[in-house]
Amino acid sequence: MNDPTDNPPPRRLLLATDMTARCDRPLDRAKQLALEWRADLTVLVVQEGPSTPEEVSAWLDGGNTGHAFAPAARAELAEEFAGTGLVPALQVLDGDVTDAILDAAATFTDALVVIGASTHAPVQEIILGSTAARLAQELAHPLLVVRQRARGSYGRILVANDFSAASRRALDTAIRLFPGRPVTLLHVLEEGADAAPVMPADAMREVQEKSERFLERCPLALAERARIRIAAGHGLVTEALTRHVVEEGIGLVVLGVHRQSAVARVFIGSKSEDLMQQLPCDVLLVRALDGREDGGDDG
Incomplete structure (x- = not known):
């Protein structure tokens, strides 16, 4: 990692939303980030079927229900972003929510996807x-x-750290997207629910040394390394991370995701998915690059 101008933040944000009040938080965050990064914003609304009288009428006439929804949505977005200098693009698609998000995101080479809520789920x-x-x-x-x-x-x-390539990419993403912010690199020594309340000194020292070696393999500029603080926890991963988030006032947790087969997910589950459900703050998920799926790199 070099000068921040060599690694700029994403040029576009893609917000998936249903334009209802329950999606105000994702919308507000997408607006804040788009203004901070001077990025374009695309608002994606996925309709799985007609939901208003106008849409039902259009559907019965064989028309596109998105055409009935789009004018009102554009007017609402224009009012929401008035005076900001940001003019979001609106994209209305029909079909499965997940497929639509994946298809829309695939059209952008550099983007951040922000999740909202679907109309019916x-x-x-x-x-x-x-x-x-x-x-x-x-x-x-x-x-x-x-x-x-x-x-x-x-x-x-x-940034949650398991010394893997996924964690390395998560750290790289956090540094790139949020220059100048303090970053805690936390490794949790996984133990059972009956773990001692205080982490043994020798275990703490080992985590510190492994974390230092991990950072040595990351191409960090001196200024970037200076804002990274190494931390350690022990016990159940979800509980340890959640406790740290609450005690330290963490606003965002960045998780590296190890890509798994569908069969593997059925049998062993995913810590990232568990954490996504339990953590009280926003979560940024960063998938490991294909071919870099090592499970641990503690050299």
Whole structure:
């Protein structure tokens, strides 16, 4: 990693939303990031069927239901972004929500995808269920899952570290997207629920040394390395990370995702998906590059 101008933030954000009040938080965060990064914003609405009288009429006439929805949505977006200098593009698609997000994202070479809620699915299902789980596995771009209100730029950022290529890419993404912000690199020494309340000193020292070696293999500029703080936890991973988020006031957790086969996900599950459901803050999921799926690199 070199000068931030050599690694600019994404040129476009893709927000998947249903334009209802329950999607205000993802919309506000997408607006904040687009203005901070001076990036273009595309608002994607996926319709799985007609839901208003106008859309039903258009559907019965054999027309595109998106045509009935689009004018009102554009007017709402124009009012929402008035005075910001940002004019979002609106894209209305029919069909499966996940497929539509993947198809729309594939048209952009450099983007961040922000999750909203679908028209008919409960918020928990779209944000924390099968849609996000599948996107995390198949989406080439980083995926931001928004929980909290956007009260400004992300301040404190945490990157979960298992010493793998996925964690290295997560750290690289955090450094690239949020220059100047303090970053905590946290490794959790996984133990059972009956783990001692205090991490043994020798275990703490080992994690510190392994984390230092991990950072040595990351091409960090001196200024970038200076803002990374190494931290360690122990016990159940989800509980340890959640505790750290609450105690340290973390606004964003960045997780590297190891791509797995569908069969593997059925049998062993995914820590990233568990964390996505439990963490109280926003979560940025970054998939490991194909061919760089090592499970651990603690040299």
